[in-house]
Amino acid sequence: MGLFAFLKEKFSKKKKDEKTEKYEKGLSKSRQAFASRLDDLSKRYAEVNEEYFEELEQILIEADVGVSLTIKLVEELLEKSEEEGITEPSKINEELIDAMFVGYVESGGSITNEIHFRENGPTVLLVEGVNGVGKTTSIAKLSKRYMDQGKSVLLVAADTFRAGAVEQLKIWANRLGCPIITGKENGDPASVCYDGAKYAVEHNIDLMIVDTAGRLQNKANLMQELAKMNRVISREIEDAPHETFLIIDATTGQNGVSQAKSFKEVSDITGIVITKMDGTSKGGIILSIREELGVPVRFIGLGERMEDLEEFDLDEYLNGLLVGNK
Amino acid sequence: MAFESLADKFQSIFKKMRKEDKITETNMASAIKEIRVALLEADVNFKVVKAFIEDVKTKALGQDVLTKVNPSEMLIKICHDELVELLGADNTDIKYEKGLTTIMMVGLQGSGKTTSTGKLANLMKNKLNKKVLLAGLDVYRPAAIDQLGTIAKQLNVDFFEMGTEVNPVEVATKAKETALREGYDVLIMDTAGRLQIDEALMDELKNINKTVHPSEVLLLVDAMAGQDAVNVANAFNADLRLTGVIMSKLDGDAKGGAALSIKYLTGLPIKFAGIGEKMADLDIFYPERMADRILGMGDVVSLVEKAKEAIDEKDAEKQARKMMDGDFGLDDLLKQMKMVQKIGSLGAIAKMIPGMPKLTDEQQEAAKNEMKIFEAVINSMTPYERRHPNCLKFSHKNRVAKGCGMTNAEVNRVIRKWEQSKEMMKQMKAMQKSGKMPGGFPGGFGRR
Numbered sequence: 001m002g003l004f005a006f007l008k009e010k011f012s013k014k015k016k017d018e019k020t021e022k023y024e025k026g027l028s029k030s031r032q033a034f035a036s037r038l039d040d041l042s043k044r045y046a047e048v049n050e051e052y053f054e055e056l057e058q059i060l061i062e063a064d065v066g067v068s069l070t071i072k073l074v075e076e077l078l079e080k081s082e083e084e085g086i087t088e089p090s091k092i093n094e095e096l097i098d099a100m101f102v103g104y105v106e107s108g109g110s111i112t113n114e115i116h117f118r119e120n121g122p123t124v125l126l127v128e129g130v131n132g133v134g135k136t137t138s139i140a141k142l143s144k145r146y147m148d149q150g151k152s153v154l155l156v157a158a159d160t161f162r163a164g165a166v167e168q169l170k171i172w173a174n175r176l177g178c179p180i181i182t183g184k185e186n187g188d189p190a191s192v193c194y195d196g197a198k199y200a201v202e203h204n205i206d207l208m209i210v211d212t213a214g215r216l217q218n219k220a221n222l223m224q225e226l227a228k229m230n231r232v233i234s235r236e237i238e239d240a241p242h243e244t245f246l247i248i249d250a251t252t253g254q255n256g257v258s259q260a261k262s263f264k265e266v267s268d269i270t271g272i273v274i275t276k277m278d279g280t281s282k283g284g285i286i287l288s289i290r291e292e293l294g295v296p297v298r299f300i301g302l303g304e305r306m307e308d309l310e311e312f313d314l315d316e317y318l319n320g321l322l323v324g325n326k
Numbered sequence: 327m328a329f330e331s332l333a334d335k336f337q338s339i340f341k342k343m344r345k346e347d348k349i350t351e352t353n354m355a356s357a358i359k360e361i362r363v364a365l366l367e368a369d370v371n372f373k374v375v376k377a378f379i380e381d382v383k384t385k386a387l388g389q390d391v392l393t394k395v396n397p398s399e400m401l402i403k404i405c406h407d408e409l410v411e412l413l414g415a416d417n418t419d420i421k422y423e424k425g426l427t428t429i430m431m432v433g434l435q436g437s438g439k440t441t442s443t444g445k446l447a448n449l450m451k452n453k454l455n456k457k458v459l460l461a462g463l464d465v466y467r468p469a470a471i472d473q474l475g476t477i478a479k480q481l482n483v484d485f486f487e488m489g490t491e492v493n494p495v496e497v498a499t500k501a502k503e504t505a506l507r508e509g510y511d512v513l514i515m516d517t518a519g520r521l522q523i524d525e526a527l528m529d530e531l532k533n534i535n536k537t538v539h540p541s542e543v544l545l546l547v548d549a550m551a552g553q554d555a556v557n558v559a560n561a562f563n564a565d566l567r568l569t570g571v572i573m574s575k576l577d578g579d580a581k582g583g584a585a586l587s588i589k590y591l592t593g594l595p596i597k598f599a600g601i602g603e604k605m606a607d608l609d610i611f612y613p614e615r616m617a618d619r620i621l622g623m624g625d626v627v628s629l630v631e632k633a634k635e636a637i638d639e640k641d642a643e644k645q646a647r648k649m650m651d652g653d654f655g656l657d658d659l660l661k662q663m664k665m666v667q668k669i670g671s672l673g674a675i676a677k678m679i680p681g682m683p684k685l686t687d688e689q690q691e692a693a694k695n696e697m698k699i700f701e702a703v704i705n706s707m708t709p710y711e712r713r714h715p716n717c718l719k720f721s722h723k724n725r726v727a728k729g730c731g732m733t734n735a736e737v738n739r740v741i742r743k744w745e746q747s748k749e750m751m752k753q754m755k756a757m758q759k760s761g762k763m764p765g766g767f768p769g770g771f772g773r774r
Contacts, residue, residue, distance in 0.1 A: 029523055058372050061366060061372050061553065062371075062372050062553045063553070064552040064553050064554070066367075067363050067366045067367050130550065130575070130578065131436070131438070131575060132435070132436025132437060132438060132548065132575075133436055134435065134436060161603075162473070163472075163473045163474075163476035163477050163480070164469040164470065164472040164473025164474075164475075164476055165469075165473075167468075167469035167472045167473070168467070168468045168469035168470075168472075168473070170469075171468035171469055172468060216575060216577060216578035216579070217578070217579065218577075218578055218579040219577075249436060249548075249550075251434060251548070251551055251552060251554055251555070251558075252548075252550050252551070252552055253369035253550060253551060253552025253553060253555075253580070253583070253584070254367050254368070254369055254552070254581075255369070255549075255550040255578070255579070255580035255581070256550075256552075258579055258580075259550075276434075276435065276436075276521075278521065279434070279521045279522075279523065279554070280521075280522070280523060280554055280557055280558075281552065281554040282554075284552075285552065
């Protein structure tokens with residue numbers, strides 16, 4: 001059974017739980033432009049031909065899947081259609097979804113999304129990304145998630161650069177009721193990390209989350225600053241940071257791959273959080289990032305509420321994007 | 327810098343093409359294909375790429391049989407012209423009203439509204455001497471108002487806020503009342519980021535629009551934005567009648583294809599570009615420059631190509647031979663100066679030569695004025711005097727100066743410049759003979 005049929009069956013039988021509903025709701029706008037176009041396409045053609053594949057290519061590129069991955073996917077489909085004599089458009093679409101799924105799964109190791117906690121002592125999560133992707137908001141959502149699971153959380157405001165950044169995190173710490181370590185405005189972010197690590201050890205914190213300033217990945221000095229923060233943290237807490245999340249905005253185009261590459265060079269990215277997926281963007285860039293760098297998506301932002309950060313689930317993502325309740 | 331990788335790609339395409347002497351359907355097809363991929367990888371919208379490619383194809387094929395130019399040059403020119411057209415031909419400033427100019431900043435979350443609000447204020451206050459009031463309408467994102475307040479303090483401009491427990495429409499209304507009452511030139515309203523499909527929040531913007539009637543509604547677009555950017559721009563435009571776009575984060579390595587797409591599909595002018603994290607890092611968006619950058623014209627090669635195009639080749643050859651032989655009069659000097667002007671403004675040329683310092687607007691203006699003086703002085707001489715400026719006596723100079731309304735000093739300056747140029751010619755000839763400078767003059771004069 002193909003994946004498409006599998007998803008359809010799985011999600012039609014399954015009593016819709018909260019998670020499925022969140023995915024379907026959050027991705028409904030993306031789906032309208034993606035799944036319904038695929039659907040429409042398969043209805044317009046009696047059998048696949050060159051134009052069909054061209055249109056397929058367009059749909060994928062417009063979902064920010066990226067040129068090279070799109071060409072690769074479409075060529076695979078062409079081959080398959082010729083070899084196995086598949087001419088039915090809806091069958092080809094199912095093959096496409098299978099290919100996307102398989103490609104994602106095969107590009108990296110097994111995927112467990114939740115933060116991996118150490119047995120003893122604080123676990124440190126460093127959060128990075130370019131400007132305006134939603135780092136601070138994602139941190140608030142992650143904190144809520146783990147506090148609800150009974151973990152003690154410490155926030156470290158290492159964005160000493162942007163006006164109002166510390167204030168923004170402070171407001172979240174207040175609302176969440178968790179401690180926060182801040183430094184001087186325009187001070188050295190590494191020294192805030194140092195203070196944070198000390199506090200985390202002394203107070204036996206389970207999860208220390210470090211908010212960093214947004215930086216464009218081509219600014220060498222700012223990327224070095226990140227490397228320095230990594231060094232300082234690792235001196236204070238063994239093997240820290242244990243998790244490093246790169247936040248990627250779903251509206252990002254092909255530059256997303258460059259972001260992932262550059263941040264990976266200065267820090268050990270263990271996962272991606274894709275934000276703003278509740279808009280009309282399809283977030284196709286995550287497939288390219290996975291394809292090129294093997295970094296998994298760990299969490300997905302599906303809305304503005306604190307609860308709207310979900311574990312990334314490929315089944316749910318593809319179902320939400322492609323099948324859903326049309 | 328944005329667009330550089332796209333420029334690289336174009337250059338590699340054109341390099342490949344240079345090896346062939348004629349455009350054929352086949353070799354153009356492969357170049358066109360590569361252009362297509364390059365544009366798509368730059369996040370130019372799929373539909374825009376399609377239209378662009380069609381235009382280039384049609385034009386390239388039509389001209390192919392008729393002209394004898396190098397096929398790569400022709401394709402450069404066609405692509406360039408198309409890109410300039412696509413990016414819009416003018417650079418556009420803020421439309422300032424007689425009294426208060428109200429500006430509303432809108433966009434998705436994280437597109438750079440607050441930072442750009444600060445940058446605009448900085449530009450208006452420090453460069454244009456405007457009295458600016460900033461208003462914080464983002465009551466949703468925690469500390470958004472603090473952020474703008476801090477920026478306002480840094481810039482030493484006034485700041486209007488009513489906290490976060492208030493309807494933004496009311497803040498806008500009160501801010502405008504304050505701005506009018508206290509005689510501000512400009513009011514910039516920083517609104518909360520929102521998705522274009524969030525009906526409640528879009529209605530809020532519509533209400534502000536209806537109540538305050540801003541002179542400018544500017545959409546922030548992130549240079550990193552992908553294919554969906556055009557949908558965002560279309561939706562904001564439909565609801566708010568945008569007056570322009572600001573591209574943010576152009577100092578990153580994103581190629582910024584969204585700029586092309588939005589301009590192409592909505593016709594909205596791109597008014598400013600964010601080029602750094604500091605408050606002074608806001609520049610006017612220059613479509614022509616951007617098109618040049620896309621084509622990778624930042625090298626001397628393109629200067630040669632442009633020069634070749636601008637001047638009559640035979641004329642240039644004659645000119646060069648004369649100059650080399652030291653037979654070089656004032657008419658020739660004038661011709662030479664005019665050619666250089668035809669190639670483009672001095673600023674444009676400087677931009678193309680790597681390592682050459684950029685001329686300021688004042689310097690360019692000065693160069694233009696200089697040219698006018700030279701022309702007037704030279705036109706006031708007899709043909710004999712023009713060919714033999716050395717024979718000019720004091721009385722002759724007086725006559726020439728009177729004839730053109732200049733002073734003797736200016737006449738002397740023209741003659742000195744001619745002497746310098748003549749001397750330079752001699753040196754160049756010597757260098758060429760000794761093999762230090764193979765092939766003609768810089769700028770491509772007479773290169774055969």
